[in-house]
Amino acid sequence: MMHGIAPRTVKTTCPYCGVGCGVAATPDGRGGAAIAGDVDHPANLGRLCSKGSALGETLALETRLLHPMMKGARVGWDVALDAVANGLRRVLDAHGPDAVAFYLSGQLLTEDYYIANKLMKGFIGSAHVDTNSRLCMASTVAGHKRALGSDTVPGCYEDLDRADLLVLTGSNAAWCHPVLHQRMMAAKARGARMIVIDPRGTETSEGADQHIALRHGTDGALFSGLFVYLADGGFLDRDFVAAHTRDFDAALARARSIAPDIDATARVCGLERVAVASFFETWARTPRVVTLFSQGVNQSVVGTDKVAAILNCHLATGRIGREGMGPFSLTGQPNAMGGREVGGLANQLAAHMGFEPENVERVGRFWNAPNMARTEGLKAVDMFDAIASGRVKALWIMGTNPAVSLPRADDIRAALRQLDLLVVSENVNSTDSTTPNAILLPATAWGEKDGTVTNSERRISRQRPFMPPAGEARPDWMIMRDVARRLGFAGFDYNEPADIFREHAALSTFENDGQRDFDLGPLATLDGEAYDALAPVQWPVRADGTGEKRLFAKGGFFTSDGRAKFIAIAPPDVAELSSAFPFILNTGRVRDQWHTMMRTGLSQRLGAHRPEPFVTVHPDDAARAGLVAGGLARVDSAHGAATLRVDIDGGQTPGTIFAPIHWNDETSGGGRVGALVHPLCDPFSGQPDSKATPANIAPVAFARAGFIAARHRFAPPAGFWAWRPVDGGFVATLETDADDAAILAALRSVGGDGDELTLRDEARGLFRAALLRDGRIEAIAFLGRARPIATFAMVADAFGAERLEGAARRALLAGRAAVADAGPLVCACFGVPLNTIQAAINAGAATPEAIGAATKAGTNCGSCLPELRRMTRALAPA
Amino acid sequence: MSEPLVIVGKGMAATRLVDELSTRALGRHAIIVIGAEPRPAYNRVLLSSVLAGEVDPADIELKPAAWWRARGVTTLYGGAVASIDRAAKSVTLESGLRVAYSKLVLATGSHPIRLPTPGMTLPGVLTFRDLRDTDAMLAAARRGGRAVVIGGGLLGIEAAHGLARAGMRVTLVHLMDRLMERQLDARAADLLKRAIEAKGVTVLLGADTARVTGDTVATGLELKDGRVVPADLVVCAVGIRANADLARASGLAINRGVIVDAGMATSDQDIFALGECAEAGGVVYGLVEPAYEQARVLARRLAGDTRAAYAGSTPATNLKVSGVGVFSAGDFVGEGKETVQLDDAADGLYKKLVIDNARLVGAILIGDTRDALWYQELIRDNIDISAMRDDLIFGRALAMAA
Numbered sequence A: 001m002m003h004g005i006a007p008r009t010v011k012t013t014c015p016y017c018g019v020g021c022g023v024a025a026t027p028d029g030r031g032g033a034a035i036a037g038d039v040d041h042p043a044n045l046g047r048l049c050s051k052g053s054a055l056g057e058t059l060a061l062e063t064r065l066l067h068p069m070m071k072g073a074r075v076g077w078d079v080a081l082d083a084v085a086n087g088l089r090r091v092l093d094a095h096g097p098d099a100v101a102f103y104l105s106g107q108l109l110t111e112d113y114y115i116a117n118k119l120m121k122g123f124i125g126s127a128h129v130d131t132n133s134r135l136c137m138a139s140t141v142a143g144h145k146r147a148l149g150s151d152t153v154p155g156c157y158e159d160l161d162r163a164d165l166l167v168l169t170g171s172n173a174a175w176c177h178p179v180l181h182q183r184m185m186a187a188k189a190r191g192a193r194m195i196v197i198d199p200r201g202t203e204t205s206e207g208a209d210q211h212i213a214l215r216h217g218t219d220g221a222l223f224s225g226l227f228v229y230l231a232d233g234g235f236l237d238r239d240f241v242a243a244h245t246r247d248f249d250a251a252l253a254r255a256r257s258i259a260p261d262i263d264a265t266a267r268v269c270g271l272e273r274v275a276v277a278s279f280f281e282t283w284a285r286t287p288r289v290v291t292l293f294s295q296g297v298n299q300s301v302v303g304t305d306k307v308a309a310i311l312n313c314h315l316a317t318g319r320i321g322r323e324g325m326g327p328f329s330l331t332g333q334p335n336a337m338g339g340r341e342v343g344g345l346a347n348q349l350a351a352h353m354g355f356e357p358e359n360v361e362r363v364g365r366f367w368n369a370p371n372m373a374r375t376e377g378l379k380a381v382d383m384f385d386a387i388a389s390g391r392v393k394a395l396w397i398m399g400t401n402p403a404v405s406l407p408r409a410d411d412i413r414a415a416l417r418q419l420d421l422l423v424v425s426e427n428v429n430s431t432d433s434t435t436p437n438a439i440l441l442p443a444t445a446w447g448e449k450d451g452t453v454t455n456s457e458r459r460i461s462r463q464r465p466f467m468p469p470a471g472e473a474r475p476d477w478m479i480m481r482d483v484a485r486r487l488g489f490a491g492f493d494y495n496e497p498a499d500i501f502r503e504h505a506a507l508s509t510f511e512n513d514g515q516r517d518f519d520l521g522p523l524a525t526l527d528g529e530a531y532d533a534l535a536p537v538q539w540p541v542r543a544d545g546t547g548e549k550r551l552f553a554k555g556g557f558f559t560s561d562g563r564a565k566f567i568a569i570a571p572p573d574v575a576e577l578s579s580a581f582p583f584i585l586n587t588g589r590v591r592d593q594w595h596t597m598m599r600t601g602l603s604q605r606l607g608a609h610r611p612e613p614f615v616t617v618h619p620d621d622a623a624r625a626g627l628v629a630g631g632l633a634r635v636d637s638a639h640g641a642a643t644l645r646v647d648i649d650g651g652q653t654p655g656t657i658f659a660p661i662h663w664n665d666e667t668s669g670g671g672r673v674g675a676l677v678h679p680l681c682d683p684f685s686g687q688p689d690s691k692a693t694p695a696n697i698a699p700v701a702f703a704r705a706g707f708i709a710a711r712h713r714f715a716p717p718a719g720f721w722a723w724r725p726v727d728g729g730f731v732a733t734l735e736t737d738a739d740d741a742a743i744l745a746a747l748r749s750v751g752g753d754g755d756e757l758t759l760r761d762e763a764r765g766l767f768r769a770a771l772l773r774d775g776r777i778e779a780i781a782f783l784g785r786a787r788p789i790a791t792f793a794m795v796a797d798a799f800g801a802e803r804l805e806g807a808a809r810r811a812l813l814a815g816r817a818a819v820a821d822a823g824p825l826v827c828a829c830f831g832v833p834l835n836t837i838q839a840a841i842n843a844g845a846a847t848p849e850a851i852g853a854a855t856k857a858g859t860n861c862g863s864c865l866p867e868l869r870r871m872t873r874a875l876a877p878a
Numbered sequence B: 001m002s003e004p005l006v007i008v009g010k011g012m013a014a015t016r017l018v019d020e021l022s023t024r025a026l027g028r029h030a031i032i033v034i035g036a037e038p039r040p041a042y043n044r045v046l047l048s049s050v051l052a053g054e055v056d057p058a059d060i061e062l063k064p065a066a067w068w069r070a071r072g073v074t075t076l077y078g079g080a081v082a083s084i085d086r087a088a089k090s091v092t093l094e095s096g097l098r099v100a101y102s103k104l105v106l107a108t109g110s111h112p113i114r115l116p117t118p119g120m121t122l123p124g125v126l127t128f129r130d131l132r133d134t135d136a137m138l139a140a141a142r143r144g145g146r147a148v149v150i151g152g153g154l155l156g157i158e159a160a161h162g163l164a165r166a167g168m169r170v171t172l173v174h175l176m177d178r179l180m181e182r183q184l185d186a187r188a189a190d191l192l193k194r195a196i197e198a199k200g201v202t203v204l205l206g207a208d209t210a211r212v213t214g215d216t217v218a219t220g221l222e223l224k225d226g227r228v229v230p231a232d233l234v235v236c237a238v239g240i241r242a243n244a245d246l247a248r249a250s251g252l253a254i255n256r257g258v259i260v261d262a263g264m265a266t267s268d269q270d271i272f273a274l275g276e277c278a279e280a281g282g283v284v285y286g287l288v289e290p291a292y293e294q295a296r297v298l299a300r301r302l303a304g305d306t307r308a309a310y311a312g313s314t315p316a317t318n319l320k321v322s323g324v325g326v327f328s329a330g331d332f333v334g335e336g337k338e339t340v341q342l343d344d345a346a347d348g349l350y351k352k353l354v355i356d357n358a359r360l361v362g363a364i365l366i367g368d369t370r371d372a373l374w375y376q377e378l379i380r381d382n383i384d385i386s387a388m389r390d391d392l393i394f395g396r397a398l399a400m401a402a
Ligand SMILES: Cc1cc2nc3c(=O)[nH]c(=O)nc-3n(C[C@H](O)[C@H](O)[C@H](O)COP(=O)(O)OP(=O)(O)OC[C@H]3O[C@@H](n4cnc5c(N)ncnc54)[C@H](O)[C@@H]3O)c2cc1C
Pocket: A861, B008, B009, B010, B011, B012, B013, B014, B034, B035, B036, B037, B044, B045, B046, B047, B048, B079, B080, B081, B082, B107, B108, B109, B110, B128, B129, B130, B155, B243, B246, B274, B275, B276, B277, B285, B286, B287, B288, B289, B291, B318, B320
């Protein structure tokens, strides 16, 4: 329970990444806090990265959701909770449990996960609980369970200090796990070697002793080759293999068929023989080796098999669960591990138990649950498809923003609008994933939250509050408890997080008897005080309350026979290159690549706020293909084509190209990279592969380039474009062959029958047009052949204006601010405007003749003389 | 003793010539100005404004009597020159008065054209050329009723607008399919038509006049397609013809106007012509600016500067209908040349520039004419505009602020 504002330094954990660093927070009494690394925390020993260090700056309330809201209006908690419960009840009555889903986040605390999972799988009766961490670690979970019998990271961070060789594959730890990377760099400084396996050059590879830039999708082959090398070179731990594993021969035979020797491995992986040989040699001869892997391994059609190939090598040498040795999966999200332990995923039941009938029965008994889910539920992507197809009618989103974090954001936003009930528990007041009818519930944020998290080394740490909740915010567990009670469910009588944690620990040890690794036995009896004081501890927790640093050194795997299983992996899906498709296309998300983009100056060249679909190419490939930086390229695969902005980067592996997958057909013209990607998924984890598609790339050019902008997105004429939001509307850079009429028609489709302003200079290919309603820009386009191309910045001020008139309206299509207006013309013959004449009068010209002498006005046709006369009378200085 | 310089016609060209002469060679000539109209020289351009009630008739006098006196100019008005005796070097007025000249200047302006259709001479049919016409129109307007103006050029539009302002229900009939077709392209003409209609004038395009109806007075206008537009007043503003009557009678070379050389001399080296009656370089101008440029050249010649030469003018048109800016200059069609067009019809704005070889050669401005003179200069001075091409159409302030 919260004990009010903590008066002194509070030990808690950083909420940003899976390293799970300990943080010492000292509230300043004014709503902020001084932040320091917790020197006693084993994850970081006092270190923090830049994100963690800046935690104190992120506590401000401006963006917080402070009150429950319904239909955009503030309501009381009782009203909101009643509405949630009634809404759920209605959907359950009308459509059954299958129509309800929870979408959670790796930011939630273990206690929150536990209640969500229990409520859903035991009481509502559906297993549609999934999280946003699905997309980054599903293959690791599946890979661990297949080989080890449980989702267990065998080693600990300390192994990084003790290792002589650190191998990172598919992991940009320097960026994603900074404090661990520092720890590895410290090990390297002490003499450990660091090898990075990654098709792309990254900050991590730059700091390594060796960078193995293998062909995409061939990690499995590389580790198969290593497996063979270990076997043939006499590096096996035959005793360990005999005593604690099975299926060795079949797995080795398969590895041999994939990568029989160094030369074959080099060929498959697209590497120099010497690079492969030295990697094998180093790995084989260095017993203390930790192989770390992350997203790059996970997001693959053979992600689960890649994990298996790595585990095979560690099992074959017995280098697992021993000091300085072992395979090591790094999770991205702060409490993805806690979610995995609870079982808060659609394909797990609870506490490292699956949907086997005896487990369903056991958990049902433990929970005293009336309505147990009996089969796996919908995984993240399927969940949103089911919402779109109308199968799921009620969704509760907690602590995440699927409309931003999942691909096809617009589809998801559209899908959300179809729901009968949408509940969003959030701590920020964001409208991205909400609809006008959503019920918004303010949840507590970091600094207010009270509970536990688990980091990448199985270490459970307390996240402790040091500030009161903002506004009316409540902890997620409390919100769910109150809804469960309203639904009439028994077994939700928790008063504080410790109550939940105890139950969670009790379930982990319930009828366990060493069957399941995840066992918090002794913690099931912690009292509130002990829970508050709980020191970071790794599971499984021994009877004496201490944690298990390492597992499996002496076997004891959680398979049915206690033996680890060697896996005969499928031959790696090495994309078949041909003369038609000579490149490997790797796809990903821009956010993960952001750093690289900055380094290559892409953002600078395209303007910090002009992200467009792009393709990154190595300079040599670019030169050969005739591509220029900032130009356009057409990328083709057997499945489709895309048009993308060319980004040239020496860090890109030659022969490979990279393109982000953010854009769809509504947000871009030709930028839907998804269309290129082969439609393949990892068969075990369901995680999609988007890393290796054979493709071709060639330059394309359009007749004209410029920009379009409007209050709403519309379908621009055919060409290359990508919408991005600006204040009051959307903007896209446009390159097109469309003629003036087609462009104008497109503008009309969004600007309707507004006033039409056009500028045409055919000889220059120039066409500019704007549609105005009541003087406000509805839609605008600037196109031309000349470089530099017109940019939105030219009209940004005008676009923001509520009403354009006079000089500002006349200058609009100039794309420049109007120059001070000299007033209406008085003398047409000599072009003398009112202000000039006024100035002459002010300077003493008292007659039309004197004005004429000073300004020439009225000295030609004289038709303005009467007006000049009037002015000398009316405007003469007093 | 100074030589007698006789100027026939006391209009705008004549007045400017005297002005120019007095600054260069005052006293060299004994100047005699003879005008047919029964009043001092006035600004003809402002007749439209008088008609529209924007200017008082008393305010359009070009120069006060004292001005003429101060320059020692003898002015005779209210009697036309009837003939020239080139051998005797004298002119004879209608009254019989003979005036000898050493140098003679013809500045007799133009005749307004009346259509050669029946009924054109009926009472109630007017042209629009001088103050008498304007007075007659204002008198008709005071009686109210309907007016028809024939001719959709500058003059006809100004007449129609003026009559509408003066309270008449006005129909403007024009033979062509667009107004001011000699100065405007279709788009500009369309905007102009809308603006004129917004001022209360009904515009009929493609309307060919058959005759003026009425037995003793004009009662309306019948078109060739059979339509009849009833009217109490018919104004014929279909064009002007150079007034070369005296020159023709005295055997000077004439074509469409009195033919003059670069020094403004006719085929008789002691006789000069300028203004609307002159044909210089094969062109008869119908605007005041060329007349003024010619006056400057002729004044220098008469002052003894033999190098002064008139090289032609770049005529530009400004419509004087308040609130409706219309400007046209040069080759506004731009056939085979590059054109730049800015269009904001809803705001009554249209601009077109014609560019050839990085030079501005023509321009149309509707709605916003404040840069008219600048464009006219760019055309006249053959300025290379490449550096400011993208902003050129947005006017001087923006283009020069680049
Ligand atoms: C209503 C109206 C609006 C106009 N608006 C514009 C405008 O906006 N911009 C522009 O540039 N131009 C305009 N013009 C044209 C402009 O007025 C003429 O180009 C200009 O007046 C020409 O000057 P001028 O001296 O050659 O002829 P005028 O000004 O016509 O002078 C000729 C004079 O000679 C007299 N005359 C003729 N024959 C004889 C003779 N035998 N003996 C004695 N006197 C004689 C005539 O009575 C007349 O007074 C307009 C004209 C009119 C009628």
